[in-house]
Amino acid sequence: MPGLDGHGIRARLDEAALYLCTDARTERGDLAEFADAALDGGVDIIQLRDKTDGAPLEARQELAALEVLADACRRHGALLAVNDRADVALAADADVLHLGQDDIPVELARRVLGEHVAIGRSTHDVVQADSAATEAGVDYFCTGPVWTTPTKPGRPAAGLDLVRHTAGHRGHGRPWFAIGGIDASTVDDVVIAGAKRVVVVRAITEAEDPRAAAQHLRSRLP
Numbered sequence: 001m002p003g004l005d006g007h008g009i010r011a012r013l014d015e016a017a018l019y020l021c022t023d024a025r026t027e028r029g030d031l032a033e034f035a036d037a038a039l040d041g042g043v044d045i046i047q048l049r050d051k052t053d054g055a056p057l058e059a060r061q062e063l064a065a066l067e068v069l070a071d072a073c074r075r076h077g078a079l080l081a082v083n084d085r086a087d088v089a090l091a092a093d094a095d096v097l098h099l100g101q102d103d104i105p106v107e108l109a110r111r112v113l114g115e116h117v118a119i120g121r122s123t124h125d126v127v128q129a130d131s132a133a134t135e136a137g138v139d140y141f142c143t144g145p146v147w148t149t150p151t152k153p154g155r156p157a158a159g160l161d162l163v164r165h166t167a168g169h170r171g172h173g174r175p176w177f178a179i180g181g182i183d184a185s186t187v188d189d190v191v192i193a194g195a196k197r198v199v200v201v202r203a204i205t206e207a208e209d210p211r212a213a214a215q216h217l218r219s220r221l222p
Ligand SMILES: Cc1ncc(COP(=O)(O)OP(=O)(O)O)c(N)n1
Pocket: 019, 021, 047, 049, 051, 083, 084, 098, 099, 100, 101, 102, 103, 120, 121, 122, 142, 179, 199
């Protein structure tokens, strides 16, 4: 929730279970309404991740969409996340910056952001997961994709074994999320494998009723 201090952000992150990545819904023009529904359904963190047609949004469009999401997060007490760009996270007063393996290193993002913003990392195998679980400056990490997904074409599945591995170490004490191919039909499998938190895209962005989709996913998480 924009306005929280670093302590509040990390406390909220610790109790988060359902993390949504959404595009800016430019064509539908319903970002505020969609975000309200998803957050009302139980989404704890919402990230703007718009790579429609493979290209990221221009910074001005990204900041405009983030303003809409920031208002929704304030209404619902949720965390606002920015993907990839530390400068945009700072400008948008976001709570969270998410960085993948090919994005800027955490140490450099920290130089831009200081300690106030939480930083998350993507991991795709056991070595990366163990490293993100212990790397300085990382507040949470994601493991995946559990299943191949059209949302991230070309990225091979890491499978449930990576979820089991990470659960076996309890994320080395750090919050961690399973991601990739998770929806109403697969969420139970990741929970059985040991995940307590999940990130989803299509399961909510493509749902006819985003509120109900979020509610259902949330109800399946411990
Ligand atoms: C919460 C969350 N987890 C994973 C990702 C993927 O990050 P990355 O591998 O850098 O790929 P892009 O999303 O940037 O295409 C994410 N964005 N958010």
